[in-house]
Amino acid sequence: MVEFDLPTGTTVTSSWSATRTSSGNHYRFASLSWNGTVAPGGTASFGFNAANLGLPLNCLVNGVACSSVVTPPSSPPPGSPPPTSPTLPPSTGSMVDVSTAAQLSTALAAVQPGQTIRLAPGTYSGAFLARTAGTATAPITLTGPTTAVITNPGASGTNPGCSTPAAGFNPGYGLWLYAAAYWRLSGFTVAGASKGIVLDAAPHVLIDGVYVHDIGDEGVHFRRSSADGVIENSRIERTGQVQPDFGEGVYLGSANSNWSCYGNTGGVDASDRVQVLNNHIGPDVAAEHVDVKEGTVGGVLRGNTFNGQGIAGQNSADSWVDVKGSDYLIQGNIGTFTPPGVFANGYETHNPTAGSGCGNIWRDNVSDLGNVGTWAIDVTSTSKCAGHLNVVYTSNTVTNAVSGLTNINPTAG
Template structure:
């Protein structure tokens, strides 16, 4: 789950400052920090150095800080020295010489989710600018404090750039169209929870399928369209038609945001926005206008909408989404998470679901409705208390559309704790068992249920 293991050198950690022989900086090297894997309690990252000068280097030193609560647990292909939250990496014996136009790479694993800041290489900002640039991509930082500034920054965002929101209210239409980061240089939009995005739309004439269109405001709080490799961190979205919508914007990470008081769903991964992460965020008060369409998190699209959103062989393949350690509810009018048909192999882990306020409209009467295939649903905690309409904690459903095999199959529940408040029938209700004979759903004995009218599940439990 972490990054690659060490190759020929081992890393060391000390608590004292050492004297180095790194020569004065020439400004030739730039460095990019990229997360290569993410899990609930940390991440793995690579640091790639690139030589932009006509002469080779003989050595290098990369330094950055990590926020309190995040520590480095291991590193490779560099010699590491740590003083408090400050980390210094110098080259190993085999990768100090970097030829013109060539690269060198080292990596580390971190416990905690904080990203590097004040990154320098040989004393110069990692992006090649002034001293102490931001981490996580090496690009410039754009500070914004008004809606107009935010709109301009989103319209011109470039790989490696960080757009930093000041505290305040940003009211308007905020759509990102075709501004892609890269795996090595992600684009970051960050701000404190007191930076609040509001869209009073919609307005204008809508196209037949939702795409950014001149003269039309979708009403979405924040909309990423054809814009992969973004980080969205820390801010709040509220009082909008939908909260955060991703269309064909794969490899996007949403971290520690708050979305509440929206007309419909809070966060939607759509149009094959695969390999995304929603982590450490809070979602409440959705479906204020159409209760049956007020999901907390919406993965993929119903097959009836694939004509618009089925951009991968006619299917919305928003696959491999990780929904980790979020708090969803109360007053989420539909499901906390709706997993749509055609999506595959996501992970839903460590979340807290409060079902109070679920409306039961449009069959929205559970924490999670799973029509996808191969999901791991693990270590979540769900509760229900009146008011609300509640049938089961977790449900599976099959649809008539079968792209390769039946939907709602091959999912696994493990270590979930469910309190159904004396109202819900089963903690985990598996429908159409016969349709999943070749790929059965599995409910492990490590799941627990209290307050269930009928019990843990309607199928045989797997040890």
């Protein structure tokens, strides 16, 4: 049991690998069934995201003051490895081995919570849709080597509206998870599709070590309130091959113009608290490497490498990351740019809806703008974020910039 207080104004917005309870500003984190026993010399971890900048107070571990146990730094120093990412418990069900496209389609249709579908090396061509949800204690796994390649040569059939599954409709996605929570996708490749991996109403999905390349539009899309997901240790290249202005590497949420299709009952696509960790994105990602859409909140972009070569600049897509959401932590990423490409700034914020694009934090990022980009971090408006400002810390560094680190006053730290 770990417990602590947070100052007034700072709140925990999400957590993982623990059961969280709270009373006022006092938070408690208890172990789950699968991580509660720690062998001598072993470790266990959990994590949380918080809104605003207050640090924990009065910390206890099993009733003992944290200062007597361990004192972690409030922020890792530049160049240090990122913290352990969220994990799900081991698979508990049977293994289903597949080696053909037909077998994969059958396995996706019949899979049950806890099962693992394992791809053999080879090419799997077709429309692959999963509609079964796993659970927190029995996630569903789809895994295979990089030489297992999922592809979808072309869309077909009639779209019933707002990209919902229907008989005979193939949207051209490489892999489509629809209302399929608690999946783990690991190791395989998705290539040669109109979109790479699309998650619709699919929260708590972990994407680990996949390779997505040569995609018509965006590489990986968390959509329709696909919250609390993670994409980590993955590689995304050559997106926007057909429509450069839709060629984002990772796309979080939906533009407000699409909320009528992909929004929840409150109107917003609440694909919140998604973590983008330790990925290599680019070169030849035609739009933003990560596009954080308005209405989303509380995510993390940490430890990624952004290669901006080949950004097309269409539809104002001229930065590694555009943050239109709020309360994101952008930390420890490395970004570079070399021609060819259209490159304005490393990171940008925008405020397309009231309250969006605010309260985001940049720490420990390293940016090389290739003597082309103006600012490493361009905060487009402070007047729209009164009382909830974006914060750029001096721990960020920049080289080869036309103007410098940021267009706002950085904060020491």
